[in-house]
Amino acid sequence: MAHSHDVPGDLTRNQGLVLGALNHSTGPLSAYDILDKLRADGLRAPLQVYRALDKLVERGLAHRLESLNAFVACADEHCHRKGLIAFAICEGCGKVDEFADAVIEERLGDWAGAKGFKVERTTMEIRGKCAVCLKAAA
């Protein structure tokens, strides 16, 4: 059965390597983190990673977390069909939970409509502590 680590066959070598690094990570990775993981595969310069990331993000296979300057693999193969995506980022363990919410999206659409603002992209990132880390701290 298909799962979220399946990868489109039409990725270039660098894109495949970068997506692989993200898929095998338990948390977000910076471009330089990714570069370090891929030196053994022949990557040498930040641009090789950034260019691959650009394409992956463009296709919805990866997401950029603005508040971390880092990237994650998309957790849902079909998420790019949806609009707004939100991320809950645990400050304790670094885990990221990706989710979509139609109500929030609609609400933003209402606001934009009233203001005459044309939305092109939305960043939504929640920082805090996940249930596991909260329990561990108690």
Add this chain to the structure above:
Amino acid sequence: MAHSHDVPGDLTRNQGLVLGALNHSTGPLSAYDILDKLRADGLRAPLQVYRALDKLVERGLAHRLESLNAFVACADEHCHRKGLIAFAICEGCGKVDEFADAVIEERLGDWAGAKGFKVERTTMEIRGKCAVCLKAAA
């Protein structure tokens, strides 16, 4: 009458300078933008700006825009009493519109409650084109 450019009297010199720079700008400023504007006032190092920004953001007098690595003065003197704040950023003219939405906040609270996630901070930034820029492009 009070307006949004009023400034608390208990700011330090550097904090006052930085907040002044933000208040007199029509758009977001990076820390280095601010530094350049304040060299005439004696500021010399990025850290002087970052330290002031930290305090201003902590007090809700300024906000950091994660997707721009830049800062704006708070548009509403009392916004820090509210919870979640959202920003609509125009890619055309750079203007930023700050707003709050209780419905979105509640919706996020529901999600967090269901997951056992403790929210500490939320980033919400909409990128797109404002009404003025849309009209100009038409």
Add this chain to the structure above:
DNA sequence: TGCCGCGATGTTATGCTATAACGTATTGGA
């Protein structure tokens, strides 16, 4: 086949963003 155009790649250099580490100065209360 041979040419061309386009997108991906490789490489070097550079610019922008942010913080570490250290010492001094100022402030405000015990």
Add this chain to the structure above:
DNA sequence: TCCAATACGTTATAGCATAACATCGCGGCA
């Protein structure tokens, strides 16, 4: 007065991102 907390100044360094340019490889197409 003394102390502790906070702000300040300065240098150095770490971390994130892109400019610019040359090259390569693969498709369409004459």
